[in-house]
Amino acid sequence: MATLILNHLSKAYDGGRAAVNGVSLTVRDGGFLALLGPSGCGKTTLLRMIAGFEQPSDGSIVLGERVISTAEGVLPPERRNMAMVFQSYALWPHMTVAQNVGYPLKLRGVKGENLRRKTMEALDVVRLADLADRRPAALSGGQRQRVALARCLVTSPDVVLLDEPLANLDRHLRAAMEETFRDFHARSGATMIYVTHDQAEAMALATEIAVMSEGRFLQVAPPNEIYAHPEGRVVGGLIGQGTILSLPVGEGRERSLDRAACHALLLGEAGGSLCDVLIRPEHVRPAVDGIALQVRECVFTGERHALTLARADGSLLKAFSAERLAPGSMAVFSVERGWRL
The missing domain is CATH 3.40.50.300 (P-loop containing nucleotide triphosphate hydrolases)
Structure with missing residues (x-):
């Protein structure tokens, strides 16, 4: 060899x-x-x-x-x-x-x-x-x-x-x-x-x-x-089923984003210039407290339901759910992790 x-x-x-x-x-x-x-x-x-x-x-x-x-x-x-x-x-x-x-x-x-x-x-x-x-x-x-x-x-x-x-x-x-x-x-x-x-x-x-x-x-x-x-939008889009959003990221330089940072970005609380952020569907989870999102689509894949969720500005996130959620309904989700590209 x-x-x-x-x-x-x-x-x-x-x-x-x-x-x-x-x-x-x-x-x-x-x-x-x-x-x-x-x-x-x-x-x-x-x-x-x-x-x-x-x-x-x-x-x-x-x-x-x-x-x-x-x-x-x-x-x-x-x-x-x-x-x-x-x-x-x-x-x-x-x-x-x-x-x-x-x-x-x-x-x-x-x-x-x-x-x-x-x-x-x-x-x-x-x-x-x-x-x-x-x-x-x-x-x-x-x-x-x-x-x-x-x-x-x-x-x-x-x-x-x-x-x-x-x-x-x-x-x-x-x-x-x-x-x-x-x-x-x-x-x-x-x-x-x-x-x-x-x-x-x-x-x-x-x-x-x-x-x-x-x-x-x-x-x-x-x-x-x-x-x-x-590294970068092409790799982030090619690998896995994540969603890439352009979000204002504030002054921080951290690339790995925790729950608090993700919620601040998604709610527009961070301010600053726009940056591409990758959010994987397995990190978007139903929660008691979090972000209200509209269910646009719910598809049963055999083991779970694949969800398409809409933010207030119309941009979309992907998520998984054990239960079926009716399209058009509102539900609260927590975004546990994100990655700055």
């Missing part, structure tokens, strides 16, 4: 448009990094540069002690000791599960009992050893995805790259595959880089999240840190 380092990495296409613009990052050995952002933000282009499918316009990529990509040249993908999982799985339909998984080893000249043993070890990691003789057509979508993971693992890669691997699966199967990915990461010890536009996936899987927009990193942090303390 080896540390992966991106040094001021850029990729511009004809016409000068920069898909990736001067990003730098160190991915620790054995880490699980999620590249998160909307379509067109540059995350797949970045992944393809790491894989060796795209050459940087500027900067470099270093894996361990080797420089594997610069603007002057790239080490071919087959010499990087990396593996990639695609949305489509890319399995050969005429081969069995074992033959699909063992194929990269055959290309490296591994034969006989050594080939069989390494193949079965990889299938054991993804818990598919008992399906070794089946063909892909006889497998579910989740099982095919696990075959693709085993094929990655069989060559003991330094880095596993995953390009939105759950995008084609239904909601229930995606949840099951998230557990498979976590187990795969823990048992293999591989460094993993995972491209997704789904923040829930990124939060559930990664040890670190890099939020991208317009080819740049806006914030790189562990999931709990990026959720609690997002």
